[in-house]
Amino acid sequence: MGKFKGGDSTPYIDYHLSFHLGFCTGPVDSLEGIWMKDKEVHGEQMLGGDMVAVDKPELFGGNQREGGVKGNIHFRDGNFAQLVPGAFASRVGLDVEDTPAFRGIASLYFFGPDDSGGFKVSANYPTVPPVKARFRRGSWSLGATHAIIENVIEPEDEEDEDSEPVVRHDSNGSHIIYECLVDRIWGMGGAPSLIDAQSFRDAAETLFNEKFGLSMKWVRSTTIEAFVQEILDHINALFFFNPGTGLATLKLLRNDYDRDNLPDLGPSNSRLITFRRKLWGETANEIVVTWTNPLSEEEETITYQSLGNIAMQGEVVNEGRNYYGVRSPTVASEICARDIVSASYPLAMATVEVDRRQWKVLPGDVVNFTWPVEGYGIGRIIMRVMEIDYGKPAEGKMRLELVEDVWGLDSAEFLGPPPESEWKNPDQDPEDPIYEFAIPTKFAAAPYPVVQTLAGRFYDPSDDDYPVIVVAIMSTPTTQMSDLQRIVVWKPGILPNGDPGYVSIGERNLTGKANTTIALIPESISIVTFANLVGGEGPVEGGFVLVGDRDEFGAELIQLLHYLGDGQWEVARGVIDTIPRAWPSMTPVWFLGPDFYAFDWNEPLADTTLDYRIQPRTSEGVRDLSGVTVQFTEHPARHYFPFRPANVKVDGVDFGIVDHSQDHNPRVWEIPVTWSSRHRKNEDVIIRKWDEPPVAPEPGQTTSVILREGEVEWHNLPDNSFDIDVMETGRGVNFNVEVPSFRDDFRSLQNIATPLRLYPKGYGCDWGYFYGGWPGTPLDLVEAWEFLYEAHDWTGHDAIVSVEGDGWLNYLPVAADAGLRKVNLAHDTAEIEAVEVVLMRFSGAGDWIGELRFRIGSGNFDEFSPVTIVEPPDADSDFVIARWDMTAAPGWSGTLTGLELRLWLPETEARIQSISLIKAEQ
Numbered sequence: 001m002g003k004f005k006g007g008d009s010t011p012y013i014d015y016h017l018s019f020h021l022g023f024c025t026g027p028v029d030s031l032e033g034i035w036m037k038d039k040e041v042h043g044e045q046m047l048g049g050d051m052v053a054v055d056k057p058e059l060f061g062g063n064q065r066e067g068g069v070k071g072n073i074h075f076r077d078g079n080f081a082q083l084v085p086g087a088f089a090s091r092v093g094l095d096v097e098d099t100p101a102f103r104g105i106a107s108l109y110f111f112g113p114d115d116s117g118g119f120k121v122s123a124n125y126p127t128v129p130p131v132k133a134r135f136r137r138g139s140w141s142l143g144a145t146h147a148i149i150e151n152v153i154e155p156e157d158e159e160d161e162d163s164e165p166v167v168r169h170d171s172n173g174s175h176i177i178y179e180c181l182v183d184r185i186w187g188m189g190g191a192p193s194l195i196d197a198q199s200f201r202d203a204a205e206t207l208f209n210e211k212f213g214l215s216m217k218w219v220r221s222t223t224i225e226a227f228v229q230e231i232l233d234h235i236n237a238l239f240f241f242n243p244g245t246g247l248a249t250l251k252l253l254r255n256d257y258d259r260d261n262l263p264d265l266g267p268s269n270s271r272l273i274t275f276r277r278k279l280w281g282e283t284a285n286e287i288v289v290t291w292t293n294p295l296s297e298e299e300e301t302i303t304y305q306s307l308g309n310i311a312m313q314g315e316v317v318n319e320g321r322n323y324y325g326v327r328s329p330t331v332a333s334e335i336c337a338r339d340i341v342s343a344s345y346p347l348a349m350a351t352v353e354v355d356r357r358q359w360k361v362l363p364g365d366v367v368n369f370t371w372p373v374e375g376y377g378i379g380r381i382i383m384r385v386m387e388i389d390y391g392k393p394a395e396g397k398m399r400l401e402l403v404e405d406v407w408g409l410d411s412a413e414f415l416g417p418p419p420e421s422e423w424k425n426p427d428q429d430p431e432d433p434i435y436e437f438a439i440p441t442k443f444a445a446a447p448y449p450v451v452q453t454l455a456g457r458f459y460d461p462s463d464d465d466y467p468v469i470v471v472a473i474m475s476t477p478t479t480q481m482s483d484l485q486r487i488v489v490w491k492p493g494i495l496p497n498g499d500p501g502y503v504s505i506g507e508r509n510l511t512g513k514a515n516t517t518i519a520l521i522p523e524s525i526s527i528v529t530f531a532n533l534v535g536g537e538g539p540v541e542g543g544f545v546l547v548g549d550r551d552e553f554g555a556e557l558i559q560l561l562h563y564l565g566d567g568q569w570e571v572a573r574g575v576i577d578t579i580p581r582a583w584p585s586m587t588p589v590w591f592l593g594p595d596f597y598a599f600d601w602n603e604p605l606a607d608t609t610l611d612y613r614i615q616p617r618t619s620e621g622v623r624d625l626s627g628v629t630v631q632f633t634e635h636p637a638r639h640y641f642p643f644r645p646a647n648v649k650v651d652g653v654d655f656g657i658v659d660h661s662q663d664h665n666p667r668v669w670e671i672p673v674t675w676s677s678r679h680r681k682n683e684d685v686i687i688r689k690w691d692e693p694p695v696a697p698e699p700g701q702t703t704s705v706i707l708r709e710g711e712v713e714w715h716n717l718p719d720n721s722f723d724i725d726v727m728e729t730g731r732g733v734n735f736n737v738e739v740p741s742f743r744d745d746f747r748s749l750q751n752i753a754t755p756l757r758l759y760p761k762g763y764g765c766d767w768g769y770f771y772g773g774w775p776g777t778p779l780d781l782v783e784a785w786e787f788l789y790e791a792h793d794w795t796g797h798d799a800i801v802s803v804e805g806d807g808w809l810n811y812l813p814v815a816a817d818a819g820l821r822k823v824n825l826a827h828d829t830a831e832i833e834a835v836e837v838v839l840m841r842f843s844g845a846g847d848w849i850g851e852l853r854f855r856i857g858s859g860n861f862d863e864f865s866p867v868t869i870v871e872p873p874d875a876d877s878d879f880v881i882a883r884w885d886m887t888a889a890p891g892w893s894g895t896l897t898g899l900e901l902r903l904w905l906p907e908t909e910a911r912i913q914s915i916s917l918i919k920a921e922q
Helices: 086-091 172-181 197-209 224-235 307-313 330-346 406-411 447-452
Strands: 001-003 014-015 019-025 030-036 039-042 052-057 067-074 105-111 120-123 131-136 148-153 166-172 237-241 247-254 272-278 286-293 298-305 318-322 348-355 366-373 378-389 396-405 441-445 472-477 486-494 500-508 511-517 527-535 543-545 556-565 568-572 586-591 610-617 630-633 646-650 670-676 700-706 713-716 720-725 734-738 741-743 753-757 787-788 800-803 808-810 816-826 832-844 849-855 864-865 868-871 877-886 895-904 908-919
Touching: 001 568, 019 131, 030 067, 030 105, 039 052, 039 067, 067 086, 086 105, 105 120, 105 131, 166 172, 166 197, 166 272, 172 197, 172 224, 172 247, 197 247, 224 237, 286 330, 298 330, 318 330, 348 378, 378 406, 396 406, 441 610, 441 630, 472 586, 472 610, 527 543, 646 753, 700 720, 713 720
Parallel strands: 286 318
Antiparallel strands: 001 014, 014 120, 019 105, 030 039, 030 131, 052 067, 067 105, 067 120, 148 166, 237 247, 272 348, 286 298, 348 396, 366 378, 378 396, 441 472, 486 500, 486 610, 511 527, 511 586, 527 568, 543 556, 543 586, 556 568, 610 630, 646 670, 670 720, 700 713, 700 734, 700 741, 734 753, 787 816, 800 808, 808 908, 816 895, 832 877, 832 908, 849 864, 849 895, 868 877
């Protein structure tokens, strides 16, 4: 609150406030200083439970400006027995013992003088100034020895007799890592018995002697693993599990070895997999180290250069290293000197394979590497083991990754000329034979939102421009085209001299291409991962991905929603004008991110053959246009098509088969179909997910329900639902329920097609009644029948019928009997009058039924029975109904357990429409 002050001077207003601030996880060791608006309020050390009275009325310029501060500050270090100040308890109306004490949090309480009233925070300025505090906290889990490193900072002005060295305290990096591993409150909570504590103590002693202290802050947004790795980078160390002890071990990389007593690695005990030395162009000759000045709490830099490397490369090659945890200029200078040596020298690297006799070798160990054979002429290089791949137990081999050690550079010995460089010029001549064939390119008409959001910078389509379209040109290099940088797109046009020819529409970026790593099923949201990225930009949040090497009518667009880590992406399926589809693993995908820049917005026409020349550009120029292959493509007027209805459900099923093949009462039977309408022009900013609620469609847009194969259609449907009357479906049993949208003469690019299976209706069904018995308990459709091959003499016939899972009977040139078998029927023969099959022909002419027989059995299928052709076809007929009367099969009684259908179609392609068991009239 504020309080007005007057008198002879200019009036001013003081602002007072009692407040409580939490800063970090406790307990901490002490409070070292407090600042408001970056001005010191208190600079003396305080311990938990201390209180300090502050009276600095001129801190922010006095009463004529922003005033100063005055009041009491109580410090609580966050221990688990602390209590709140009495002034705080009284303000909340509780006793001190009954007031929540915020244990485990280091905090400050601000009250007025004598803990009454509020703390004066400013004058004339009604805001609470930002408060900063410096806390001191050592890592004590490993013990007190070497845990704290004293950092003495000399005054910047050495001639100032009043200035004195400033003493600060830092933590030992080894102690920090150990505490991260074992702390049960904020750390990993590991068992100390699983850690080689002695290795941490040895490292701590070395760091203590080096005065190598660190002060840094860890926040929960960074994983413990990442925080530990930052400390390892600071102190130049490796962390690993020792296979001999099974314990977590810390190893500092230092010049702490005897060069004359190192183990040897060479042809006698290892196999060289790779060896290379950095090129000078891969090195840096200037290192800029960033560190934190504890006096100002600001980052400062120290720069070291390698003059020899600069002379070698002819220019300065800069590289920055951020060691923000270092708060000593001396340590920062030593780190900079350390890093310039390793960065400026072309160190050798090798991968060697050894047997299990080298099992005691650990990461960080140093070895004498010799390889005088195979033209390497290496007499000795001191190398350090950086990584070890222990392989599989049965292999008996290990792989070591070696890097030349910077402290042993002067010990290198060579027996002859150094090996030839493995470096190869990455530049490629665009006239190289690998660019002789067309650049792999996928062309696609862009949908309306993509045209608006990605190409809208250059092109503004409207319905009046029909049939002008925008074509996306997605070019990706092969693995051999390592230097392909951009493409130049050419298309037919008129040259400046008036002759026809190819004209350039400009350069375009490459498109990132990859593969899915798992199979995808149709669904609204999926988790996907990608592999084998080539070309340009990879996946980015909010970007689109074109899935599948199909045309616009069969491909799918997905949108990248969130990156989940470990290469996993959450994606929205079937967005814009596409539908979710099933895709196998390793399906190709193309990435259309915000930086996608590969359109032809120069008014190509829809549904016409377009031809392009994709001219490659490498670092050495472009390929001669006469040597560029022409690529042809054709695309629909996609961005004029209305959007397909989304979230389509047939009888409540969104993706899958609706199976009513066992339902036999059609009198009041209706199958509901629901969907969510979409508006083409309302998704240019926000892309709707598949299962989102419906929106009002664009003007003139309607929805239809079509039963494909039965060719039953309902058009101009209102709202977002429709009930199919099964009585209107005819005698068909297998349908695909399609739900497209229409506007003017345009149909949606894609639509869901849900398989619908109905019962085979019997005689009288069209009138709503069954007379002569029920139409029969149908057998499962063709998918459930077994495909048989049996030896049979088909002399004189060159083909028979095979049956595939989709229900089609195909004319195939094979020389074996084929048929359909259904077993485990378990029907009482007394209840069954006949078996009926309906065949529908789709191609061929003439006599198309060569032989059609049924055979029943209770296990052996050893007797065929005659078949009556109820409706025998003529040469022009496209169907036949065959009926086998079971009452004409003497000797069969009891339970019917199997049925076999055998047929032969000389020259035709047909489908089984239905197979039914006709029940006897009761």
